Amino acid sequence: xxxxxxxxxxxxxxxxxxxxxxxxxxxxxxxxxxxxxxxxxxxxxxxxxxxxxxxxxxxxxxxxxxxxxxxxxxxxxxxxxxxxxxxxxxxxxxxxxxxxxxxxxxxxxxxxxxxxxxxxxxxxxxxxxxxxxxxxxxxxxxxxxxxxxxxxxxxxxxxxxxxxxxxxxxxxxxxxxxxxxxxxxxxxxxxxx
Amino acid sequence: xxxxxxxxxxxxxxxxxxxxxxxxxxxxxxxxxxxxxxxxxxxxxxxxxxxxxxxxxxxxxxxxxxxxxxxxxxxxxxxxxxxxxxxxxxxxxxxxxxxxxxxxxxxxxxxxxxxxxxxxxxxx
Numbered sequence: 001x002x003x004x005x006x007x008x009x010x011x012x013x014x015x016x017x018x019x020x021x022x023x024x025x026x027x028x029x030x031x032x033x034x035x036x037x038x039x040x041x042x043x044x045x046x047x048x049x050x051x052x053x054x055x056x057x058x059x060x061x062x063x064x065x066x067x068x069x070x071x072x073x074x075x076x077x078x079x080x081x082x083x084x085x086x087x088x089x090x091x092x093x094x095x096x097x098x099x100x101x102x103x104x105x106x107x108x109x110x111x112x113x114x115x116x117x118x119x120x121x122x123x124x125x126x127x128x129x130x131x132x133x134x135x136x137x138x139x140x141x142x143x144x145x146x147x148x149x150x151x152x153x154x155x156x157x158x159x160x161x162x163x164x165x166x167x168x169x170x171x172x173x174x175x176x177x178x179x180x181x182x183x184x185x186x187x188x189x190x191x192x193x
Numbered sequence: 194x195x196x197x198x199x200x201x202x203x204x205x206x207x208x209x210x211x212x213x214x215x216x217x218x219x220x221x222x223x224x225x226x227x228x229x230x231x232x233x234x235x236x237x238x239x240x241x242x243x244x245x246x247x248x249x250x251x252x253x254x255x256x257x258x259x260x261x262x263x264x265x266x267x268x269x270x271x272x273x274x275x276x277x278x279x280x281x282x283x284x285x286x287x288x289x290x291x292x293x294x295x296x297x298x299x300x301x302x303x304x305x306x307x308x309x310x311x312x313x314x315x316x317x
Contacts, residue, residue, distance in 0.1 A: 106248075108222030108241030 008128045012040035012121055019099070019117045023109060027084065028100035031091060031121050032056060039095060039125065046100065055088050055098045062088075076114070078107070089114045092122025094129055194316040201228040204292060208307050210299030212273075215291045216317075219244045225288070225317070234293070243277055243291055265305065272296050278308050285317050 016029040028043030036056030041048035063074045077088040084103045087110055091097045097118040197216050204214040205228050213229035215236045222244035227236035268275040274294040290312055294304055
């Protein structure tokens with residue numbers, strides 16, 4: 001499992017690096033689970049864990065917005081600041097791709113490349129999640145649904161954790177139970193190097 | 194004066210050999226409107242890619258110290274012409290018209306002339 005997870009992470013990282021080569025104005029790229037944990041990152045000078053957590057929050061809000069307006073599932077999100085922009089693209093069922101770019105970036109190209117890369121990373125993550133899903137066929141915990149994180153409490157966390165682990169992410173980091181999001185954003189630790 | 198929709202329609206209908214046209218914002222690389230194209234020819238991809246072309250040319254001219262404005266850019270393929278016409282004036286700054294022509298059917302001189310007229314008429 002560990003080797004498999006590392007392989008997936010390496011593949012995602014490859015994708016992120018390719019993306020940065022294709023769009024020179026990118027200042028960072030990051031794949032995160034919908035639960036806000038980093039899957040792979042290439043974001044020099046930026047705190048990836050924090051961005052991943054914020055991305056998950058923003059995605060959640062965006063999803064509510066598209067839901068409330070009857071526009072279906074989340075696809076992408078673009079935030080422009082004075083000095084640059086942050087774009088988030090859906091990547092399969094369990095992940096999102098977040099790109100950081102300079103203000104002068106060609107947004108049209110950013111969208112094209114971001115959507116493509118998001119789809120590819122989604123395939124990788126989904127394939128691994130499904131493969132992990134099949135192995136423990138009797139496991140009561142199915143794939144890590146986005147909703148699961150909301151209902152998880154510190155008490156049942158260890159049990160859920162153990163069951164969901166193979167299916168969880170493509171990495172083997174340990175997770176801590178989620179408390180209020182704002183406080184954990186910085187404290188969350190990963191085994192990511 | 195013509196709006197985006199009318200302009201694109203007119204370009205596609207009146208210019209002989211035109212197979213696709215797009216109005217593109219080169220500050221963002223996104224198309225304000227597209228018409229024509231095909232399954233294998235995505236005008237949004239062309240918009241993003243040709244934004245880089247326009248930006249590169251502008252940067253080069255800046256480095257060369259040229260103060261003149263780009264009127265149009267012609268790209269000749271073996272079977273197509275791609276014509277990029279920058280829009281001047283009336284809030285059209287930062288935009289260009291991108292026209293794809295079938296080389297066998299098109300009259301390049303006529304196409305350039307017509308595109309100029311169409312561009313002058315455009316109000317965004």
